[in-house]
Amino acid sequence: MIRARGLSFAYGPRTVLHEVELSAERGQLTGVLGPNGSGKTTLLRLLSGFLRPAAGTVTVDGRAPTDFDRRSFAKRVAVVPQETPVDFPFTVSELVLLGRTPHLGALGLEGAADLSAAEQAMTACGVRELAQRPIFALSAGELRRAYVARALAQQAQALLLDEPTAGLDIHHQIAICELLCAHARAGCCVVLVVHDLNLAAGYCDRLLLLKDGAALAQGTVEEVLTYRQVRAAYGVDVYVGVNEITGTRFLIPMTGSSSSSGSG
Numbered sequence: 001m002i003r004a005r006g007l008s009f010a011y012g013p014r015t016v017l018h019e020v021e022l023s024a025e026r027g028q029l030t031g032v033l034g035p036n037g038s039g040k041t042t043l044l045r046l047l048s049g050f051l052r053p054a055a056g057t058v059t060v061d062g063r064a065p066t067d068f069d070r071r072s073f074a075k076r077v078a079v080v081p082q083e084t085p086v087d088f089p090f091t092v093s094e095l096v097l098l099g100r101t102p103h104l105g106a107l108g109l110e111g112a113a114d115l116s117a118a119e120q121a122m123t124a125c126g127v128r129e130l131a132q133r134p135i136f137a138l139s140a141g142e143l144r145r146a147y148v149a150r151a152l153a154q155q156a157q158a159l160l161l162d163e164p165t166a167g168l169d170i171h172h173q174i175a176i177c178e179l180l181c182a183h184a185r186a187g188c189c190v191v192l193v194v195h196d197l198n199l200a201a202g203y204c205d206r207l208l209l210l211k212d213g214a215a216l217a218q219g220t221v222e223e224v225l226t227y228r229q230v231r232a233a234y235g236v237d238v239y240v241g242v243n244e245i246t247g248t249r250f251l252i253p254m255t256g257s258s259s260s261s262g263s264g
Contacts, residue, residue: 001026001158001189002047002077006056009042016042017213019056024191024206026157029184031200032193033224034210035234040193041082043210044162047191048079060158074102078156080164082193084147086136092146093131096122099153121152124179126172140167148176158189165199177203197238201225201249209233225249 004022008015017039024030024047032040045051046058049065058065060076068076078099090098099121100114110118122128125145135143148164159180165173173196181203184190194200200207200221207224209217211233217224230238230251237254 001061002191003059004043004047004056005059007043007046007053007058008055009039009046009051010054015213017046020208020210020213020215021218022047022191022208024158024189026187026189027184028205029181029190029192029203031204031207032191032210033195033197033200033207033233034216038210038233039213040210041162044079044160044191044193048077048160049073050079071102074154074156076156077158077160078151078154080144080147080151080159080161082162082166084140084143086143090135091132092122092127092135092138092149093118095135095146096127096149096153099150099155102154117155118149118153121149122146124152125149126175141169141172144168145172145176148179152179152183156188158191159183160191162193163195164192165194165196173199197225197230197251201251202246221249225251 002024004020007017007020009017020043032043034040042051046053065073096118097110097114100110100117103114104110119128122131125148127142127146127149130138130142135146138146144164144167148161151159165176168176177199180190180192192204204221206219207221208215209224209229216233217229225240227238227240239252239254241250243250
């Protein structure tokens, strides 16, 4: 559903992405990994149409993001940004209902279907009991889950999420990842920027590993999360094993293995 071909971008003289390729399909959870400053957030902003590439192309269903009007694009792509601003005194319910904006009629009034979609999203993200709480009164983890609920309420065909599990305890990390997997299995295209290599190994179908703005590796979990490639990306030694129960890979950093060539 979402394609990036030869994608490059620079902030002034500083190139942050260089000829990156990505194919994210419906029915799959695609993870984007890499050390700090490797271009993950910039890539997501390009995929969402927030930024325009210096070179290369981004397409959603074969069309550039700029070919859609805002409402049509929002019905296709929902975004959870890395930063979750608290600029207005919304309640959690009001924030989540903003996700219904592309579906509202000319008067901009929510109907029963919109209220139901918002309530289902809040329940799925574990913030239903916080519905009437002002978002400025939330913890960082609660606020992030509220933003994920807003994206789910949008009922878009694709989800782009920038570190949605950051700041969450392990229970909510797993719950959010399970939720995103369920959406992917239901036919949604999900692209997830994630720092936790074990979450990526356990839940993603395909991975893109970035280093210094370029693709270091891309493919299945088994193809990407190898000792040599993790070492090349992060500058640390890791033990890569296989969980005997689930069959998924897991990674354990080796104590004292970091080098000066690390993530920075």
